[in-house]
Amino acid sequence: MPEPTVVLKGITKAFPGVMANENVDFTAYKGEIHALLGENGAGKSTLMNILAGLYRQDKGEMIIEGNRVEFHSPADAIKAGIGMIHQHFKLVENFTVAENVALGHENTRFFVNKKNIARDITAVAEANDIELDMSAYVWQLSVGEQQRVEILKMLYRNARILILDEPTAVLTPQESTRLFDTLREMAKNGCTIIIITHKLVEVCDVAHRVTVMRQGKLSGIAQGEEISYQSLTGMMMSENIRLDGKVPAGKAAAAVLEVKDLFVRGFKGVQAVDGLSFTLHSGEILGVAGVAGNGQRELAEAVSGIRGIQSGQVLLGDADVTCASVRARIDKGLAFVPEDRMDTGLVGNMNLADNLLLRSYWNAENNTVTGIHYARMAEKVDQAIEQYEIAVGNKKAPVRLMSGGNLQKVVLARELALSPSVIVAAYPVRGLDIGATELIYTLLLRERDRGAGVLLLSEDLDALLKYSDRILVLYRGRVMGIVDKAQARIGTIGMMMMGTTPEEVAKIEAVSHF
Amino acid sequence: MKRFLTFEKRSAGTSGGVLAIRIVSIAFAVLVTMLLLFVVGKSPRQAGSILYSLFVQPFFSNYGVTDTIKAGIPLIILSIGVSLAFKMKLWNIGAEGQMAAGAIGAAGVAIYFPNLPALPLVLLMAVVSIAAGMLWGAIAGLPKAYLRTNETITTLMLNYIALKLVHALVLGPWRDPQSKGFPMAPVLPAQGWLPSWGNTGIHLGLLLAVILVAVYWFVVARNRWGYEIRVTGESAKAAAYAGIDVKKNIVLVLVVSGAICGLAGMVEFAGRAHRLDVNLTNGMGFTAVIIAWLSRLNPWGVIVMSLFMAGLNNGGGYAQTEGIPSAIATMIQGILLFSVLGFDVLTRYKIRIGGVLIDVDTFRQRRKSKALSAGKGRE
């Protein structure tokens, strides 16, 4: 057995109202990819934030490469060879890749020898098989590339222990595959890699060892052969939930949302949505598949009224809402679960009551003559907590302190409270554990059966095939085709996502059959 | 190489910690002041009485408290106006100019309608001063909303325009013929003076200030519009998602903020100064920015910090009568302000100097855990 590089013993950390970590032991070895699993709120990020010097444990000790350490700041952790990559990248958009990597490094002083630094950085990148254009500006990069910059940044600081908090939540499947190739390479070179993730398939695929947490405590360790989908879910979940099972089809009825010839410009004026038309019916889930960046975000924002359009028409039921305000659309029954939960869907520094108000604070029932009816809101908060099983320490605390799964529950609690007729859900299960994911889909199915039409944007083709009644494939802002659930197969959809028309797909399939 | 001095952002400050830091900062300033007084050759006795007039008299003597309240009234009103804008992260540093505009409006009413009876005169002055403040706010707000100009710069520039306008008026058309050449406008007719309490000079403006504080609290914490302001201040994206009309609110908030500061000009004019001259605003608009910042936009904090700043300013005056030069008095005020602002950094950052970590919460936690272990020991 190789030497352990990270040993955490009896780590305990309490936040007001919750024990985020309770007597947790954790060991990771040199050259391994170690997955850290657990439900939302299990305390994974907290444990890793302690290891990376962001938080300080109340109790417990840390032994890194054989030495007892105490961290007072992330800088201390970096000095000990520990680098952490958070979900929200900390890059400067207007700097180049090389500049970002050098930025804040302790050898980067007032006078900068750009050539030497660029050479060093390139050497580090090559040694680890990281492909990046060093002179590109960060704003020009895709999410996956930005992540590579973050990794490079840590390696350039000599990180031998790399922590990644839900690295694949924001990546396309292709980008994820690449990331794992890089990580394997790094592990082979002697790094210790710790990844937090909710995607068990990935874990089974890449992890050498797995640590599972449950409600702040260590719940199990698995390695090698023991790592399987079943064993892991068993360790993670408080009770075993049924994960298979077919989803009954919806009963599509009248049209609730019609989009006609929609043109929308995206970031930096690119033609993001380029003549798009479709109809969403009551009682159906219309899945939207597509490689990231093919107009999904712009489509969702245009339909919900947040982004202006160039031309086209949007109908909610019989009402033409092409020019209607966000508020008018909400009042006409449009709900929107945005992609960016933390900054758009919720206000991190506000409490639960204020966040539940966000899209209906003007409604008569939420107001009294004098102001917002906070007494009623307190009841609604309690209701939401109960109905959606939101785990919350202090109801009055800012929501940014809640874990990812609970945040999404808050968004859904709010958006579904008004019994909407149309629900636009953009990547609603990103970063959620299996339990929370199931819950979110169950909620969407329930809304569908109640008679709402759901427009479901997702990068997870399996989930789209499972839950959608029809799948719309988006390619460069246009509809490549709309496939019924009965006819839909992953291969077909995948080809359409790459720009193959349904007719061509049919031809290819016909040929390959004979 | 290790950096000798580093700053790290702390998570939200605890209110207990903030209070403790304020007290430490004042103690620190007192210490430095004493040192300064010894350096300029004051005996411990003299230093004692100077310290008394600086820090005790304004807050604990009858006469001093009255003076402090009088000086605090306009500061409270101005700070409320500034806080409202800051709440939406609109950096209105134009309170000085908005106050001057309000004072010009009120003085104009007094000059052109000197024979109005008391109530109509006061009401008209109030309305015109509010309108003038609104105008000053709108001049910054409209381009901010529709052309994305930087409000910090426009509001700052508008200060100088309003102040120069006061100058021009009191030197020219509005100069009091009886002022023997001094640049000042005529005295406000007596019926226009805000009623005051006994012979203290504490006037109706105090009531108005307290009402404004309560209204501000209510609007921000309870009201729909206040909710929009808070959401927009926190995240522009969330505001768009909530269907909030951000542009409209930029204009509205700057206009209302200007209106409140304009009203402060009228209150100071009709309540205390009773005539327009170039010293009427006296930098209070800038002080209000500091007050809003130090009180964290908290309405009750605004009252405390306003009275504190007012007393500090008055104390400098008293100290001069104790025989220290005005330059030293100003310096001591500077030390105190510097100390309060300097220590404020501690509420926002952890600081590490060499190997020593300075963090309020660690102090607090240590104290708590000490108390805990002490408790266990006893069991």
Ligand SMILES: Nc1ncnc2c1ncn2[C@@H]1O[C@H](COP(=O)(O)OP(=O)(O)OP(=O)(O)O)[C@@H](O)[C@H]1O
């Ligand atoms: N800074 C904080 N202040 C207060 N409570 C916190 C803080 N950070 C986390 N918590 C709470 O501690 C618990 C564990 O949170 P943590 O973020 O570690 O969970 P997680 O396992 O990473 O969950 P997720 O998968 O949703 O990211 C949660 O109940 C959370 O609300």
Ligand SMILES: [Mg+2]
């Ligand atoms: Mg987490």
